[in-house]
Each structure stands twice: as C-alpha cells, then as structure tokens.
Amino acid sequence: MDPAMRHIWKRVFYRLHRTLIFPKRNNSGHAEHTAFPASSHSKCIKPTLLVSRLYQPSNLRDVGQDSRLAGEMTCKSQRLMQQAGLIHPSNPGCYYYLPATVRSMEKLVRVIDKEMQGIGGQKLDMPSLCSADLWKTSERWDLMGKELFRLKDRHGADYCLGPTHEEAVTTLVAHQTTLSYRQLPLLLYQITRKFRDEPKPKFGLLRGREFYMKDMYSFDVSEEAAYQTYESVCQAYNRFFARLGLRCVQVQADTGNIGGTVSHEFQLPADIGEDRLLICENCSFSANVETLSSNRTDCPQCKTGTVVESKGIEVGHTFYLGKKYSHMFKATFNNSQNKPTIAEMGCYGLGVTRILAAAIEVMSTEEGIRWPGLIAPYQVCVLPPKKGSKVDEASVVAEELVNTLGETLPSLRGEVVLDDRTQMTIGKRLKDASRLGYPYVIVVGQAALEETPKYEVICQQTDETMFLSKDGLLDLLGRVETV
Template identity: 45%
Template sequence: MNNNIKHCLSKIFQPMTIIPKNSNLSRQQVTSKSQRLMLELGIIQQSIPGCFHLLPLGLKSLEKLIKIVDDELFKIGGQKLLFPTLTKSQLWEKSGRLEDVGPELFQLEDRHKHSYILNPTHEEVAGELLSMLAPISYKSFPLRLYQISNKFRDEIKPRFGLMRGREFIMKDMYSFDVDIDNAKKTYEEVCQSYNNIFDAIGVEYVKIPVLGNSGTMGGSLSHEYQFKAQIGEDNVLNCSSCNYTANTELCGDHKCPNCGETTINIQCGIEVGHTFYLGDKYSKVFNATYVGKDGKSEILQMGSYGIGISRLLAASLEVLSSENELRWPSVLAPYNVIILPPKSGSNEETPTEGRATDLYTKLENMIPCLKNNVLLDDRTSLTIGRRFVDAKRVGYQFIIVINKKTAQEVPLYELNDIKNNSQMYLTEEALIDYIKKNIRMNQT
C-alpha cells in the first residue's frame, strides 16, 4: 500500500440502518442478534431470504478468516483448488445421494434438458476427479485437496443470517489415502488442524471431540466442532464420568451410551465444523484407485472435512457480541484500531492538526500486525461523541480520540480499550506500547 494512502471511514461502503421493532423484516427474518447487528451496522445486506451481500467490512473479516484456514491447512499438506459448483445430477444418482438429499438440492436443467445440481458439498466431484486420473501411483498419497467456495442448499426456512442460508461459503477438504491406517492418520491430523484453527480464532468451543451423526454423508466416523451458544440448533451431551461427548442426534439425551451415567450435561451449540471418515463409500462407486508397490490396483480411502466459513464468522459474533454492539475476535476484526480526529471547526482542530495521520502511520510501522488494520474516521463533520458511539457499536477494540489533551505541550491521547472496558490517557510512546502488548493477532 502507498504510504500516502490511508484507510478512511468516509471512503468505506457501510450503509448503516436501524431495523424498526415493528417492521416485517424484524419479526419474520431477523432471528439472531448477530444477523440484526450485521444488517444495522453495514456488515451484510440481505438480497433475498437466505442470501446476503457481504459488504466491505464483512469481506475484510472473511478474508482474514480464510487466511487462518489456508495457513493451517498448508501445514498439513493441504492443496487448494476449485471444483465446479455446477455438476451433472448423474454423479449424485451414482452415489445414491440424489434421492436421500433431494429436497435440499438446487436442481436445474439446461436448454438440452440435461439435469444439474448446484453443489452443497463435493464428495462426488472429488471422487470422480480421482477416478478420471486413476490408477495413480501409491507414491502420490496422501492427497489432501480443499477449496473455499460458495455452496448452495435449498433451506426450507433460512434463519440466523449467515448461520443458515441458501447460499454460504464453506471450506471443504477431501483426503485420499492408500489404506485405512493412513486414512485415519490423515483424519487425526486434520482434526488437530481444526483445533489449531479454532484456538487461533479464540472463541470458546467444545474442546472434547463431539461425536456426530454421519447422516447422508456416510462413513463410519464423524466429529463436530461446536460453539457454545443458546441460539444453537444442536444439543451436545457431555458425561462428566467418562468425558463422552456427542450430539444428541447420535446418542439421545437421557443417558451416556458409553458408561450408562444418567447425570449428564446437555448444552446448545452452533456447529461450525464437521469431519468425516468416509472409507470407500465414494471412491468405490467412482472407481478411484491407486497402483500399489506390487502393481495391483486398489480402491482409495477417503475423508471429508468441512468448515462453514461464513457461518463461523457469524457464529463468532453471535457468541461474543452484546445485544447492541458487535464484538469481533481480534484476529477477525476488519480493523483493530480506529482514530477519531477532532470535529471540524472545534477548538481542538488546529492545535492537533496532523496528529491523527502521524499516529496512524506510526501504529502501522511499529506494530507489524496492524498493517492495513488501522482506520481513520475522517467524518469530521460529525461530533466526536457520534463517531465514538458508531465505533463502539461496530466493535473496534481500540478507539483513539484526538482531543484537547493532545494539544498540550506533552500530548496525551485518549485510548479506549473496548474489550477490557477501560479508558486511559497516554503519551504516544505509551499508547503504542499498550496496544502492542494487548492486541491478540494471528502470527502464523
């Protein structure tokens, strides 16, 4: 970025609105606080029920999340690609899922009356790709292919904004291994990678692996990653006697199936990730094979691993935010610091001229993780108070106010640490040092 170009709030497309309590949109479609706040504060805008425009601040946050995921998957040998969204219905017929998943699939015909699907997931597509290249030498495995792309699901009742929509952004990885032992090793490595991703984000999740229902995906083993939240649609059972943890869809809600204990804890959760060991369910159907050391052709073992990227973003805000103010995980905040210069025409304007832009530059240069993460609220026709309220509602952790104390012989800056609910007046050096010590950013 050119050093003379700064991120200025007046240049950001952020249509802020208030949803009246008596509006039809409020009663029928806004079903969670994260959805309401993201709409009101210009993070998203609804297009049709279940589909949303992701506006500049929302997209900036999403790109940070994608980088965290990319970095972690690279460490375990993940290779990023992009599958086609539109595929022939015959693939799903061949796997047997067309009938099982039918009502949730967006299906269409082209001008030649050929049937297609807008994919919600790509097990069939990945299996077919490997079959087209089969047989492949055993030396090429393990193979871990993933994408981050838009998916489609015909939700009967879209709700909770980005958490349950008709169009959503998902990371889906498909692993291929030569035998069960290696496939399960891959499964364990991906699960650990998921732990690293959720640890980096910093929102509390259920640490003990949650056994999940494989459902129409199939396979013999699956685990869910759940954020604890009252709005969550899943119920997670945990047994304090044996640490068994599972979705009640799998195990019921009366007792622990592992040890028989009836004193159990059940909490609501938002599923943000799911891993599946598929075995040969898809690779056998599509004849995805490899050639072993002995020259014989064998069926590959598959795994499937999903993270709802857009859902994860909204779920993080749902867990952390208050009813009236967004709160971002530090690593996902569109900007971490916002600077508020004085109102135009105020007594503080002339004596502090240039202070805001100088501080902006120093923060970016002296704290590497703040590069492109500092915002200047240059809407100086508005009062400091109005801009402060906006900044607090949008959820910037550090709000710096340039005021009369900054005009003193020894300039002091008003620093508001929203996360820690504290306000202080600091010299420039002390302010930079405080932010450096208190900001939590992804360092991968």
C-alpha cells in the same frame, strides 16, 4: 522560538495540513474531492483510510427499536450485521457481503489456509455446477431430496448446484490412473460457494441457501492411515478455533446423507443454536443428542459423570468415509506391488460464513459487534475531535498518528482507519465505533496536545480504557496479531 510564535506557526501548519487531509464538504456532507491538490506524485501516495469513504452506513440504524425490522431479525448476529452494514438481504437465504465483511472473510480464509496447508492440504477449485450423472451414481440425487438445487441446460441435461463435492473430487482423483502410494495421504480442499435449498432460511448467515464453505477430502492407503489423517484434521480444527479465541466443542455426530462410519461436529455453545448437545461434566465425552437417547443422564464413556444438555451452532463437521465413494468411482492408487488399490477416504467441512456469524453471535454485546481479533475488518479506528471544537487542532495529530502507526508497525498497514466525519461529535462516533467492533479505538483530544502527548485507547473486546503515551501506544499495538 518563544511560546507565542510557536503557537502561531502551529496554527498555520494546522490549517494548511487540515486543508490537505480533510476535504471540504458540500451541503450533503460528502467530501468535495477537488479539495485535494493534483500532483505528479499523487499516484505514489497511499491515501489514508477514511470512514467517510468506506462503503458502509455512517448512520447505523437501531433496528432493535423498530418493531417491524426487529421482527425480521431472529438472532443477535443477524441484527448486528445488518445494522452495521456488513450484510444486506438479497432474497430469502442470500445476502450481499459488503466490503468490511469481505475483508473479514479474506482474513478468515488465510487462517484456514495456514492450518489446512500445515497438515499437507493442497488447495484447488471445483465447479459449482455438477452433473446429475455423478450424483445418480452415488445415489444421492434422490437421497438429497428437495435440499438439492436442480436445473437443466439447453440440451435437457440435468445438473445441480453443489452443496458438497464428494462425487466431484473422487471422480477427479479416479482420472489419475498413475497415483502412487508414495503420494498418499492426499488432502485436497477448496473454499467456495455452496448451495442448499433450505426450506426455512433464517438467522442471517447462520442458515442460508447460499454460503461459503471449506471442504477437504483425504485419500489414504489403509484404514489405519485414514484414521490418522482424520485425527490430524480434527486437531487442526481445534487449533484453528483456539486461534480465533472461540470455545468450540468436538462432539460425536450422525453421518447423515454424507455417509461413512465415524463423524464429529464442531459446535459453538450458544442459546440460539439449533443442535442439542450432551456434554459430560466429568470427562471429555460430548455428543449430539441424535446419537444418544435424549433422556440419558449418565455418561457412556466414564460411567460416573452426569451428562448435561446444551445448545450449539455447528461450525464444522468431519467424516470418515472409508471406501464408500472411492469404490463407486474407482478411485485407486498403485500400492507397493504396483497393484491398483481402492483408496480410503475422509471429508472435512468448515462453514466459513457461518463461523463469521457464529463468532459475532457468541462474542458480541446486544449493542455492538465484537470480533475475534484476527479477523476484524480493521484493527484500529482513530477519532479526531469535532470540527470547530476547542481542541480542533488535534486533528493534525490524529492524522500524523495514523501515518505513524502504518510506518512504524508494518503489521497494521491497511488496518487503521481515520473517522474523518468531524461534523459529528466524538460521542456519536464512539457509539458507531462500538457497534462496528474495531478492536482498538483511539480518541485524540486535548491530552494529545500536551508537552507529553497522551491518547485515550479503548480496547473493545475487554471494555478497558487506557491513557497511553505514543511509546505506550506503539508497544500495545505492536503486540496485535494480524494475518
């Protein structure tokens, strides 16, 4: 076929393809969905993910330039997440989690599940509504003070909304009177909403009144075995943060109202952090300032290193509880002599929503979100050219690329979105993509129409821009780790 005829057929194919892929828009800019032809096969076709259809603002507010809004945004992660339509305030300390945030949280939960189940954790779900009788037995009903959300049912019975579940899980295990030493260690965990009546909720998801947490509880045959379990959980936490690409410091901590004899916090160093940390420059020693004298400059571990103060965001906490709760609630197992024996316990928490916000806080720029790659809501955003531009026909190539990525790279199925808002310039959509933090943004322009097509690929985590062939692009994205 001569070049002229090839060009004519290319234009015909482009116009037909564009009618099917990009629906006409009404005066408000919304898609007229009747532009998609009905088909008996339509239920079998998985639609392309279109930015215009995502329940998320398409025109991101620059709250940093609005003095009233900026005054409400007390940290970077809160400003960026509200600006990007990831969260929306409901009432003090409570937020709507919008679809992109839920996608990210679900991925985060899958990473947590893998690490917890990798050390023998078994997932369950306990009631958020907890009887006051359990908390009175542990004497924490009064100890927790105003931080505990309390309520009465229609019969006048007292309850609380659980901020943590030591009482509940120990009662559960205590009811199993046939628990054998052969079944230990027993590690039970859940990922649920928690409630704490913060006096001054702030920093968005970093300090709220309602939040998601992973809490795990261990039951062991002896103190020695319990310490081994404790260490295995701490190692799993360190692997978990390493998988996310987050620099996390494990520090000695106070046991607080949870109780026990040993405790460690997992802290992300950050200027916005509310915890003060002391870290030795010479050895592995680190501690929350609560556990040491704040004016101490020498290291109690190596004796020679200098202790430097830093701020941190607490994203995890572990406790060796001993028999504090198991003795109260008579949580026993049958030992090798078939005698009832009190179990040794530990408890271990990860702030799921706090990790999400803290990761954005420490990784992002002032202008845009940068996600840990594993938990980005979507991995790739493809930008076709502006409608009516000289390279308008590259829109067909963009749609074909989206389909190719999903078909060729199974790990990216459901991870690639097409920014079909072609009434907007590439520059404007690039700015939105930067703010939303897609790890990879692919611009399909003139170079994609050449005999050897090239795609502009922007890696947002590294600020690197590359021009790749289709094979080079597939090779790059084929190495992307997903969960």
